[in-house]
Amino acid sequence: MFAQRIDRLTSSLVRDILAAAQRPEVISFAGGLPADEALFRPDATALQALPDVWQYGQSEGEWGLRELVAQRVRALGLACTPEQVLILNGSQQGIDLVAKLMIERETPVLVEAPAYLAALQAFRLFGAECLPVAVDPLAGADLAQFEAQAARARLAYLTPTFQNPSGYCYSDAERDRVAATLDRHDAVLFEDDPYRDLSYEGPAPAPIAGRLHRARWVYQGSFSKTLSPGLRLGYLVAHPDLMPPLIRLKQAADLHSNRLSQHLVMQVLANGALDRHVASVLPLYRARRDAMDAALRRHLGGHASWACPWGGLFFWVRLAGALDTMALMREALQRDLALMPGEAFFQQAAGASYLRLNFSHAAPERIEAGIARLAELLREQLPEAA
Amino acid sequence: MFAQRIDRLTSSLVRDILAAAQRPEVISFAGGLPADEALFRPDATALQALPDVWQYGQSEGEWGLRELVAQRVRALGLACTPEQVLILNGSQQGIDLVAKLMIERETPVLVEAPAYLAALQAFRLFGAECLPVAVDPLAGADLAQFEAQAARARLAYLTPTFQNPSGYCYSDAERDRVAATLDRHDAVLFEDDPYRDLSYEGPAPAPIAGRLHRARWVYQGSFSKTLSPGLRLGYLVAHPDLMPPLIRLKQAADLHSNRLSQHLVMQVLANGALDRHVASVLPLYRARRDAMDAALRRHLGGHASWACPWGGLFFWVRLAGALDTMALMREALQRDLALMPGEAFFQQAAGASYLRLNFSHAAPERIEAGIARLAELLREQLPEAA
Numbered sequence: 007m008f009a010q011r012i013d014r015l016t017s018s019l020v021r022d023i024l025a026a027a028q029r030p031e032v033i034s035f036a037g038g039l040p041a042d043e044a045l046f047r048p049d050a051t052a053l054q055a056l057p058d059v060w061q062y063g064q065s066e067g068e069w070g071l072r073e074l075v076a077q078r079v080r081a082l083g084l085a086c087t088p089e090q091v092l093i094l095n096g097s098q099q100g101i102d103l104v105a106k107l108m109i110e111r112e113t114p115v116l117v118e119a120p121a122y123l124a125a126l127q128a129f130r131l132f133g134a135e136c137l138p139v140a141v142d143p144l145a146g147a148d149l150a151q152f153e154a155q156a157a158r159a160r161l162a163y164l165t166p167t168f169q170n171p172s173g174y175c176y177s178d179a180e181r182d183r184v185a186a187t188l189d190r191h192d193a194v195l196f197e198d199d200p201y202r203d204l205s206y207e208g209p210a211p212a213p214i215a216g217r218l219h220r221a222r223w224v225y226q227g228s229f230s231k232t233l234s235p236g237l238r239l240g241y242l243v244a245h246p247d248l249m250p251p252l253i254r255l256k257q258a259a260d261l262h263s264n265r266l267s268q269h270l271v272m273q274v275l276a277n278g279a280l281d282r283h284v285a286s287v288l289p290l291y292r293a294r295r296d297a298m299d300a301a302l303r304r305h306l307g308g309h310a311s312w313a314c315p316w317g318g319l320f321f322w323v324r325l326a327g328a329l330d331t332m333a334l335m336r337e338a339l340q341r342d343l344a345l346m347p348g349e350a351f352f353q354q355a356a357g358a359s360y361l362r363l364n365f366s367h368a369a370p371e372r373i374e375a376g377i378a379r380l381a382e383l384l385r386e387q388l389p390e391a392a
Numbered sequence: 393m394f395a396q397r398i399d400r401l402t403s404s405l406v407r408d409i410l411a412a413a414q415r416p417e418v419i420s421f422a423g424g425l426p427a428d429e430a431l432f433r434p435d436a437t438a439l440q441a442l443p444d445v446w447q448y449g450q451s452e453g454e455w456g457l458r459e460l461v462a463q464r465v466r467a468l469g470l471a472c473t474p475e476q477v478l479i480l481n482g483s484q485q486g487i488d489l490v491a492k493l494m495i496e497r498e499t500p501v502l503v504e505a506p507a508y509l510a511a512l513q514a515f516r517l518f519g520a521e522c523l524p525v526a527v528d529p530l531a532g533a534d535l536a537q538f539e540a541q542a543a544r545a546r547l548a549y550l551t552p553t554f555q556n557p558s559g560y561c562y563s564d565a566e567r568d569r570v571a572a573t574l575d576r577h578d579a580v581l582f583e584d585d586p587y588r589d590l591s592y593e594g595p596a597p598a599p600i601a602g603r604l605h606r607a608r609w610v611y612q613g614s615f616s617k618t619l620s621p622g623l624r625l626g627y628l629v630a631h632p633d634l635m636p637p638l639i640r641l642k643q644a645a646d647l648h649s650n651r652l653s654q655h656l657v658m659q660v661l662a663n664g665a666l667d668r669h670v671a672s673v674l675p676l677y678r679a680r681r682d683a684m685d686a687a688l689r690r691h692l693g694g695h696a697s698w699a700c701p702w703g704g705l706f707f708w709v710r711l712a713g714a715l716d717t718m719a720l721m722r723e724a725l726q727r728d729l730a731l732m733p734g735e736a737f738f739q740q741a742a743g744a745s746y747l748r749l750n751f752s753h754a755a756p757e758r759i760e761a762g763i764a765r766l767a768e769l770l771r772e773q774l775p776e777a778a
Contacts, residue, residue: 008637009492009518054439060622062425095481096646098644098647101644124643131641132395160393235446236445238647238648258517259645262624264624264653267650267652
């Protein structure tokens with residue numbers, strides 16, 4: 007009865023784990039949720055300052071917001087006019103629109119291994135052949151593999167800044183090499199950059215998109231991590247050639263994005279509150295990251311290796327032995343601990359076993375207790391590594 | 393560079409006409425915009441009553457809203473639990489999700505002729521073969537043709553209640569026959585019902601979806617026409633078999649719908665304000681409809697035929713002679729009059745020339761002036777019919 011693509015619509019593991027993790031007694035490292043204390047909550051004044059947003063709006067987004075986004079993106083080194091900005095119902099929608107624009111059956115798409123799960127799912131839904139390039143927080147991005155895959159790829163999807171799940175941030179030199187490779191092969195770059203502002207040790211290197219000379223590109227960002235997910239607002243900016251079909255695809259998807267949220271974000275960008283809010287959140291997240299790093303050292307020393315991420319929301323932990331991390335996840339849930347199995351983030355089986363651990367949502371004492379619980383579980387499952 | 397579907401992404405005529413119609417001197421019958429006076433504007437109290445909506449929400453929508461929608465839909469005769477409700481970022485999103493669920497290259501899809509333009513565009517984008525069934529406000533739906541096309545179709549997309557563009561409302565007998573035919577052929581019904589509440593002569597007949605015994609179905613509605621488009625909120629309800637993949641498709645599209653809007657609509661449904669608001673809007677729209685009907689009689693008597701619609705937002709005017717309505721539309725715009733050419737709503741060329749005229753957005757005196765201007769234009773273009 008359904009279209010064939012529905013056979014490729016894998017059950018969303020994240021949904022299932024997050025549903026299980028709702029129980030208050032569960033310590034959850036599974037999601038990618040901002041801390042409740044870190045959410046930006048527009049006050050009564052902000053809500054009352056909303057203009058008359060009740061009629062239909064533009065598919066592209068509110069002009070004032072497009073101007074403010076263009077300004078921010080230009081500050082990151084991208085040539086960007088307001089006409090190149092498309093406001094999204096969250097940056098997940100950008101993945102859907104770019105997939106519609108570029109991907110049909112067997113379109114070769116370069117993806118990181120590991121990669122953002124919901125992007126892999128969307129690309130597979132449209133029939134992509136995913137070409138993996140290894141990224142590791144300790145070893146970096148495999149640029150030789152990147153070169154080989156870019157020669158075949160039509161689209162390259164990268165989250166080079168504090169990647170979900172690996173936490174890895176490409177260096178300036180890696181970004182330059184990636185850009186030069188894409189220029190040479192004329193593959194379209196899709197750079198997904200939601201974590202850039204959550205940087206705990208100074209600014210991250212400038213986006214790859216601004217380093218391109220020839221290849222076309224889409225660059226996207228989100229207000230879910232810096233303000234709040236409930237606003238459901240993100241944006242993409244793109245090479246001028248890509249804008250007309252992307253705007254039509256947006257119109258066909260939902261006519262336009264929510265105007266209340268657009269004006270709330272517009273206020274916050276215009277009056278500087280976004281930057282003030284992010285600055286106020288960084289110490290909280292830095293402390294939680296440090297708490298998780300310390301807990302990992304204390305409890306998991308012999309069982310795992312990891313790099314302490316300097317941005318984003320995740321630790322990417324490599325286990326000392328081979329383990330079925332899906333089974334581990336289920337066993338952990340039995341003990342009121344939620345985590346993400348590494349398998350989920352790979353298109354093909356990886357050579358090692360990983361866990362993704364979110365550090366932003368749980369309070370430090372819960373982080374300590376959760377990692378202790380994880381260590382206990384690993385000692386049972388990986389006795390040889392104890 | 394792009395996926396092949398982009399070749400089928402026709403430039404959106406509506407966008408272009410609506411953009412041109414923005415000039416204040418233009419009298420516009422082109423859009424489907426609610427009257428500005430009829431927009432529901434949540435007040436400060438409503439905005440201050442928003443709960444803490446700033447964290448990620450559920451892909452399905454807020455549970456309280458799903459309950460309230462299920463209750464309304466049950467009152468229309470559909471078996472519907474809250475679990476069968478999916479909250480949408482406007483009902484255009486339902487078209488995108490159902491197209492993804494059901495349509496791939498050459499999937500036969502029964503559509504009305506004329507049909508809602510943005511649905512035709514979305515179905516073509518995914519590669520549908522559209523099978524037309526004639527619908528005419530004077531002659532009704534062609535049920536013999538329906539029978540023949542339903543035998544081939546996998547999906548049947550219908551807007552049986554005050555259709556956009558024709559304004560036609562299927563009778564109880566037509567609805568029963570359509571349901572029986574779909575049951576016999578086991579085609580999935582996609583019933584799009586955004587205009588139901590805008591009924592100026594008493595309640596419309598119950599939905600077709602509630603008359604099915606065997607065929608699966610999706611039924612969708614919108615708060616854009618009854619409250620305000622800026623809320624960007626709609627919903628679908630579906631046969632239980634269709635819900636799991638639809639929810640996963642929603643998650644892949646944008647994770648979830650805007651939570652501010654969901655809670656604003658939840659308030660309005662819970663406290664009865666929706667029904668009070670609709671009741672207050674009906675006299676305004678009825679008056680505008682009557683103004684347009686009178687103006688058409690006064691100025692277009694010899695040039696055209698139409699049925700005065702008893703609901704919805706449009707007159708569907710059949711011209712007395714054959715005319716290129718695209719050229720007519722361009723000529724009209726030169727004279728500061730915006731209208732929708734009938735051609736746009738047909739998959740294949742129709743046997744006659746039509747215009748779609750919206751009566752909800754312009755004030756009565758502008759309606760009179762605009763129809764006079766249209767008559768003048770038609771007298772030049774169709775002198776034989778004068």
